[in-house]
Amino acid sequence: xxxxxxxxxxxxxxxxxxxxxxxxxxxxxxxxxxxxxxxxxxxxxxxxxxxxxxxxxxxxxxxxxxxxxxxxxxxxxxxxxxxxxxxxxxxxxxxxxxxxxxxxxxxxxxxxxxxxxxxxxxxxxxxxxxxxxxxxxxxxxxxxxxxxxxxxxxxxxxxxxxxxxxxxxxxxxxxxxxxxxxxxxxxxxxxxxxxx
Numbered sequence: 309x310x311x312x313x314x315x316x317x318x319x320x321x322x323x324x325x326x327x328x329x330x331x332x333x334x335x336x337x338x339x340x341x342x343x344x345x346x347x348x349x350x351x352x353x354x355x356x357x358x359x360x361x362x363x364x365x366x367x368x369x370x371x372x373x374x375x376x377x378x379x380x381x382x383x384x385x386x387x388x389x390x391x392x393x394x395x396x397x398x399x400x401x402x403x404x405x406x407x408x409x410x411x412x413x414x415x416x417x418x419x420x421x422x423x424x425x426x427x428x429x430x431x432x433x434x435x436x437x438x439x440x441x442x443x444x445x446x447x448x449x450x451x452x453x454x455x456x457x458x459x460x461x462x463x464x465x466x467x468x469x470x471x472x473x474x475x476x477x478x479x480x481x482x483x484x485x486x487x488x489x490x491x492x493x494x495x496x497x498x499x500x501x502x503x504x
Contacts, residue, residue, distance in 0.1 A: 389502035391422060391430065391488060396496025403428065408504035410477075410484060417459060420477065420486065422502060430498065431462040432475055432488075444475040446490075461490060469493045 388408050393401040407423035413433075422430045434444050437454050444456045458475055461468040473490035483504050490498040 388504045389500055391424065391498055391500030391502065393495070394497045394499065396492075397494075401426075403500075405500070405502045405504075408486075408502055410504075420475070422488075428464050429462075430488075432490075433459040433461070434475065434477075435459055442476055442478045444477065446470050446473040461492075463495065468495060473498075 388405045391403050391405060393403065403424035403426055405422050406425050408421065410418060410420050412418050416435055418434050418436065420432045420434060424430065432444075434456065436444075436456050438456055441456050444458050446458045447453060447455075458470075458473060461470060461473070468490075469492060471491045471493055474487075475489075476485075476487040478485045480503065486502045486504070488498055488500050488502065492498070
């Protein structure tokens with residue numbers, strides 16, 4: 309009987325193996341999982357920035373309030389701007405403008421006068437044809453044009469012969485901001501910016 313029980317157990321154990329599992333003799337093991345391969349994502353983390361110093365600002369100039377009119381004489385220690393004379397017989401000269409004014413003359417002619425710290429006086433005689441245009445130009449010969457123009461330029465009362473030149477005379481508050489760009493034949497170039 310012991311043999312019968314042993315054979316029955318053996319029979320049922322072999323039978324149960326065939327139902328619930330496989331026994332493979334020889335070969336290799338193969339495992340297939342079939343999971344999707346994840347995409348590789350690289351996240352760029354922000355790098356700590358080295359703080360850059362802010363650019364240094366120039367100190368702001370405080371405008372002096374003037375109660376005088378444009379045609380009055382002003383304090384000669386105060387500079388309204390500068391005019392540079394380049395390529396002239398004396399080389400490069402920088403003049404501070406200590407006085408400036410705009411005066412009406414006859415027949416629609418106006419004069420812009422700049423008194424320089426050297427004692428020199430630069431005068432530009434202009435004619436305004438278009439009041440909305442703030443630019444004046446030098447035109448050769450007897451120009452009968454309808455543009456704002458520079459009629460003549462005097463330096464210390466002497467006629468200054470010009471090749472070409474410009475003057476921008478823009479209103480600013482109760483005064484003017486002027487930009488001078490004159491190219492003379494013998495005295496060099498006069499360039500500068502003046503507020504008055």
